[in-house]
Amino acid sequence: MDRSWMYKKHNTLEYVHGVQEFVKIAEEYASKIGENYIVCPCYDCRNLKKFRSSEQIKEHLIRRGFKLGYDWWIWHGETVLTSNSTNQRECRKNVEKDQSNENNVGNDGDNDRLDEMMRDMQGDLNEMPQEFESFFASSGKPLFSGCSKFTKLSAVLKLYTVKAKNKWSDKRSTELLELLKGMLLIENELPCSTYECGASRYKQKGLDDACEQKKGPPAKLLWYLPVIPRFKRLFANAKDAKNLQWHASGRKEDGKLRHPVDSPQWKNINKKFPDFGAENRNLKLGLCTDGMNPNGNMSSRHSTWPVLLTVYNLPPWLCMKRKYIMLLLLISGPKQPGNDIDVYLAPLIEDLKMLWNEGVTVFDAHSQTNFTLRAMLFCTISICRKNVFMSHRTFLPIDHPYRKRKKTFNGKSETGVARLPLSGDVVYE
Template sequence: MLSSREARITGLLSTLRQNTHDGDSPDCDVASSSDESVLFIVFTCFVHFCYYMGVMPLDNEGYDQWIWHGESLPSSTSGSRNEAHVNSETHVQNETQTNSQTQADNKENDETHESNEEDDKINNRIDEMMRDMQGDFSEMPHEFKCLFDNAEKPLFSRCTKYTKLTGVLKLYNLKAKNGWSDKSFTGLLELLKDMLPSDNELPNSTYEAKKLCPLGMDIERIHACPNDCILYWKEYKDLLVCPKCGSTRYKRKNVGVRDDKKGPPAKVLWYLPVIPRFKRMFANPKEAKNLQWHAIGRKDDGKLRHPTDSPQWRNIDRRWPEFGTENRNLRLGLCTDGMNPHGNMSSRHSTWLVLLVVYNLPPWLCMKRKYIMLSLLISGPKQPGNDIDVYLAPLIEDLKMWNEGVSVYDVYSRSNFTLRATIFCTINDFPAYGNLSGYTCKGAKACPICQDETPDLWLSNSKKNVFMSHKTFLPVGHPYRKKKQAFNGESETRVAHLPLSGHAIHERVNIVDVAFGKACKTTQKTLWKKRSIFWDLTYWEHLGVRHCLDVMHIEKNVCESIIGKLLNIQGKTKDGIKARKDMVEMGIREKLTP
């Protein structure tokens, strides 16, 4: 028997439902709007209000957070709904568990991640997609209403296995896995639409299929000067000609003829904004929990397993305690390198990628493909080289969120917080190291640590600079320091050069004046080619380690040289006639004289 209050709520709910389907406006001020999207929001809000008042159980125990908006989804989503239920008191207790329990949690997280990967192969996880996008509900009510309608509409009459949305997503998943072109996928859709019953809801083109799910991340397509002088962005966005080199913004069939007609752009930068992607990570309770692993999940025993254990991580926490005390603030690794998207067909083509890695995540997740974010794609055919700062500008602009932060809702802790992010370091090979840092990483003074004091030796036969001061890194009094014939023919009394502080380097690069672009040539003769755009970040000069070399290239180059020498592999060994002649001139290894 319903109470009077429950009866009134139930009656009003039935009135809302009836008017929603019949198109008549209910007798209330808010719902009298002719906008169907407003009525849809009012209806879903009212459903959840009734649930919290105890009238509607919604047939799901543990549902105490508004993440389902009235849509009917497959029964397999009940497990995800229960997983979304997090008790705040239990959350606090879990943070104070012992290390043994932490290890068990880490193992469970790993197994859960593997099972999630299997789930991705089995179904489209529409429920998780809707849950992750709940923050955009107020911004796109019409799109969400269409999405929910497509999730309930059968693919064709009497079809119980697939809805319009699930069918298209499964087909699109096949397209992505197998690398089908849009043209081939359109042909497949047309054929399937002709095979299915005439009342089927399958779209007949790739364009229509993409419109079914308008929840993807935004991509900014920014035109660039073909000589890497500028981006047609901000104050240059309306220009048709580069103000520095005079190159046209668009490709022309007739060289030298300029007109106002727009064609394909001469060069394009694809920028994938990072802030919406950061917000999306915190919209999933599992991902939001993993982002705090560095503070509440890792084993802290003084051993170096993760960037969290590094001195730089601790220095950041000490210097900026407001940043360090918020476990959810992100520390990112930035890496870049060139690639040839055409395989072996054009070996000179170079397209550059800029990737971000989130170091908050545990080591078994942070290097997974799922968590490596592509932020910039710089089109070829020529590499940007020293002008890469021109293309990094949109990313650095967003990463200046260090100063003010961005308001983000954390689903795991059920609270809003101000998110800040920092570039922890960059990771590249040595040539890219020079492009990002601005230091000249070749020639006689190629060491970015020693700089002007780099001890080098020119080999007249091999025609190259070598650096023979390795003994300076040995402890004072080490017996190898006195050995001459075994090394470079000299005893060593010096000590290794200490790296310059960030403040000292900042003073050096501030006096460098450079104009970007392949057509702009500088006459400056300094070790620093430019003031890197990373110095625009207020914290950059205070970092102890700003640029790192990736392990893969060090392993390859060093191991390849050693093995090539030991096994005398043709083309890999460094022991040649020129090297033997250089040793004669140095007065060492007389037994190896040719």
């Protein structure tokens, strides 16, 4: 579709008709995703403001014109694709391949799925518009003039993957970037250092104040990936929307514990909150976290804590697949978050509270209807500390080889014998 009219004079009939067509598409997209507001792409608002009235959007566009470079209407329903034609074809192939192999979630192949990542980032307009604009610009910018295989964003992500797989330090990866930038000879978009690659770093609003009020450590580097847009995207896929009701319509009920839906906890929740349990599409979620050292060096003073979410509405063969496990938070810093982890969970807690109290309007592609989605935290899985009872070797037979092992246990051999079990009367006394 020719969109040269977007940057012509605003008083021409062609421009006015184009604006009317754009507003119509924007209204259809807002209705499809259950949104009451439309993002304004005018020269002044720059997709950073939303309005309820489409007439106000139309007025802004006729008076002020479109923001520069908004040829792909990514904020109004169009698929995010790079400007390079080769990349467009590849993205379309990847999307079609992903849609035709939805049940084969174990075969990820070499598909970097940049378009999906961009759509995920695009979901929350208020939290990170500038960061998204930066990512979108990088996703459409060739690595160098004439390059059709890599964009700036795809090249950086692939180099990050190599860095992670080989456990390179920032210093070593910076040396590689400097070498590659010099080898390319011609002018290119490759960053000069690992630090420049992290262009999307930002602090969650209010996090510093919350840490200060708790008199805790200074805010760490926090990445929060909003969960609500991803729930909307799950329901926007007809097969996923159908699978999310498996717990109510597709499972085998034989009295056996095959899935969390068979547990007394699930049934008690539906009984205690009948309004929530009456809607099969309401989500029951599992949250888990644990710390790790991404550098693989136990002596390094660095800790990264990923916070993951799984949806228990899905069948058991899907809910633990990588495709459906959502990374919500990355907390990175020289120390573990400890008891202050609740401070870093604050943005997630706000979204979960809204999903429980108010809910959000979501389009269900399976039933082709809008409904109010609510969600609750069904369970949490966390590893806080590990208790080991060293004296239990006394229960082993007297000639058991474990009794003589020292290094494996507490550095001592075990020669004692466990006492006989106490009777009920003795315990009572």
